[in-house]
Amino acid sequence: MSKGDRENDLELNPFSSPDGENETDVDEFLPNTEEADDYVDVSEEDDPDEDETDLLYAALDIESETDEGDQELDFSSATSPVELLIEQGAVLRLPEDAALDALDPDESEASFGEDETMIINLGPQHPSTHGVLRVMLELEGETVLRSKPVIGYLHTGMEKTAEELTYVQGATNVTRMDYLSPLNNELVWSLAVESLLDVEMPPRATWIRMLMSELNRISSHVMWAATNGMDLASTTMMIFGFREREMVLSFFEKTTGLRMNHNYIRPGGVAADLPDGWEDDVEVIIDTISSRLDDYDELLTGQPIFRQRTEGVGVMSADLALALSATGPVLRAAGVPWDLRKDMPYLAYEDVDFDVVVGTVGDTFDRYAVRLNEIRESIKIVRQILEKMPSGDYRVQDAKITPPPRQRIDQSMEALIHHFKLFTRGFETLVGESYVAIESPRGELGCYLVSDGSNKPYRMHIRGPSFVNLQSVPALLRGSLLADTIAILSSVDPVLGEVDR
Amino acid sequence: MTVEDQNIEDRPAENDIVASLPIKGLIYTESAGTVTFFPSQSQYLELTNALKGASFVTCSDLCAVDYLRHLERPLPSGVSPERFEVVVQLLSLSRKQRVRIRLQIPEENPHAPSLFYIYPGAENMEREAFDLMGIVFDEHPDMTRILMPHDWEGHPLRKDYSVGRVPVQFKEAPGPR
Incomplete structure (x- = not known):
């Protein structure tokens, strides 16, 4: 699948919901600004409530903050049947024809509608992931249809x-x-x-x-x-x-x-x-x-x-x-x-x-x-x-590779130089x-x-x-x-x- | 003096792995029992397919190297050095042997065929090579970043991406609650 297709598909991804949708949700949870005005010193130039609202918006915009874009798992309904077959077929090591026979697209995950399956995140903060592993699971009821590990949260180069x-x-x-x-x-x-x-x-x-x-x-x-x-x-x-x-x-x-x-x-x-x-x-x-x-x-x-x-x-x-x-x-x-x-x-x-x-x-x-x-x-x-x-x-007793014993450094100029060279230049x-x-x-x-x-x-x-x-x-x-x-x-x-x- | 100088014997008699492959005109070296192939872009998939048939059933490692500072490195004659190399280690369980493939990738067009359809296990490794070195593997089913955030700019393991050049990037921190 080419990069361009992937980007198009993203629009179908319910995780990247448009911002407008978020805002309407957020409004319900915001404090009533008119009521709050009574308790606010009006002499201030900036309306503090406006700041507070902005902060709340920022705090609640977790989806975009934690979004990993196209690294994430799409709903199978948003994924092309061919891609689903590749996902299964290649993993099963079936030749393409056999995969098409064995995996009927109507029977596969692609037949599930978006409201029939659910994508949940396991991790990255989950005690059973042994660290910061995040696994996205597409569920149909209690059955895991597809899954994708999303990693990199501990990457330090x-x-x-x-x-x-x-x-x-x-x-x-x-x-x-x-x-x-x-x-x-x-x-x-x-x-x-x-x-x-070349050492022994x-x-x-x-x-x-x-x-x-x-x-x-x-x-x-x-x-x-x-x-x-x-x-x-x-x-x-x-x-x-x-x-x-x-x-x-x-x-x-x-x-x-x-x-x-x-x-x-x-x-x-x-x-x-x-x-x-x-x-x-x-x-x-x-x-x-x-x-x-x-x-x-x-x-x-x-x-x-x-x-x-x-x-x-x-x-x-x-x-x-x-x-x-x-x-x-x-x-x-x-x-x-x-x-x-x-x-x-x-x-x-x-x-x-x-x-x-x-x-x-x-x-x-x-x-x-x-x-x-x-x-x-x-x-x-x-x-x-x-x-x-x-x-x-x-x-190895090779002063170029391993340091001399501590006692030798006090006695021998050569040992001192070797020690210095080894730990500065290597x-x-x-x-x-x-x-x-x-x-x-x-x-x-x-x-x-x-x-x-x-x-x-x-x-x-x-x-x-x-x-x-x-x-x-x-x-x-x-x-x-x-x-x-x-x-x-x-x-x-x-x-x-x-x-x- | 190099390790290659010490160990390479340009054997006139072909190595048994190479002899068993149906492809002719392969450039390879043999060093300390490991055969290293230098295929061209067009030979690459054919070679890996043939090696898989010759009992090299597992792709144990795939990584990319940026030879920016050593563009004129010594390679066997017939191989023109390019900036990037994709290095693949294949493993044969029955022969208890490894082979190495070094594929030259030009700087202006850093593309390589994907091994995913031959070795599904190369999926994560190719994503890593794409993420950190910027080599695009054609026909890979999921050519996205794997270790870095999806909106990261640049490929950190390239030699012209110096350490500390980019300030640490964090996504916008949530404000006080």
Whole structure:
């Protein structure tokens, strides 16, 4: 559909109602100006009531203030049947002829009149949208006919910011994207920078990264279980999830100094070695969480109410998931055993033994089960890391890339210069481009980096799994009930910091 | 020295992915196991269609790059550098391999064919590239801004759109109630 058509259609959009209509509505709510005059000092030059009226007009003109124009969802009656067919047909991956046969325009949404359907906004301020996601839903009764996520409310231009930061500073930027798995963001950034650096990681740095990444996966999935529980009215699960996540975050705080946005995994290794006695801490965490996973099973997995709310809700086939570029638990729940840790291993995932959890039906329950069991697999990996953690250096000993130890700065002029150069100018990479992808808790987290040989990336693009997985939402919601919308949205697990970047 | 200098081997024997494609005359490089195609505008859709047939069933990423400061960058012979590039990463699950496509987009006519009808998953990514870089994807069903407000002017990720040039734009704030 061309831009021009879209603009014409807008006139049919009841959301962009002409201003005149608004004004007549507003008049009913305005104070009676004649009455109010009695209480007003008439000696004032400006009529204060006029100002007040203007302000009221401004305050009540919310529609135009929050309008996102053609980014929004139109009524299906205002959308051409061909466009509706494209919406369905392309998503179903039907060839055009087959789509026309399978989807009779008379039977489709286009047959509903404007007064038969209703468009409502879910979000952006809604607790179940996990941030500022706004989903426009076209309802017929209680059934969701079509839906469209409207995003961008959290957009802060982080890809542009990255072009202004050196490679050393870059990690602080990317870690703020997906704030529930910051270490994975740092990891993909560091791997992308290192792919343009030609350095070899010491084994301990690799294994520390793997440990932190897996602990982060546990905390992220536990957090997801908590919010998902809350969305399905299980406040117990919410408390449980946050309690377990707190344990992991305490360990992060001990190791990195911060609970979130760590800037711990950096190009060239990690910022600091693991603290003394980390084995005991980690062991306590994984022992506790693995025993509490059985509590989760008791609380949710076998519970009839939970199962009825999730089973058969928001079903997605494997073909559809692949066509929509879905990754992570959304794709695996549909039965595709695709996990970058297993299939295109990075770090040292080849040296640890774990299973890829897949679902069979691809419904909301499968997505829950995949995540729950991925926590178990992560615990399995962490146990192996505890056994196999090599000794040695936690970062590259290259003064151009990693800072010298603090003590050396007091003794050596060279170390002082290196330290100064690194934190003011940073380091240069080779000219080239590289795309690195890792398996974050939400799916394929990719970083495309273009370097022109300076100390800053020429272009940095993050392929956010939440951003791409959000495309599955309209497909999952089609034909579901309004009450199930929350369960489905939650099961996709979008983190809006990463969607909007 | 560039990464390409280190890794590219101009192999006379064709790469097996390239050999399996029905299109002839494709320009490509191979670097660290990843094949990068440099199709012309007319070859682009044909190439992606053929790659999809060759088991590259998922479009894992699509983004645009503005090479304003490097208009004369080194590219394989036969490819004339343009200001913009659309970079597509395709993924094959069965081969466990990625390929990259770099499509040159001229500055005066920043249009590219849409991949939506081949990979529906490219929808959001193409909207993002349009929003932030101003590349128009023809035949895309919903070519609107996705991250920026619908009435935003300019495309922020372009290199001539400098940081801080535009004061922060907020919609008119409601007055005191």
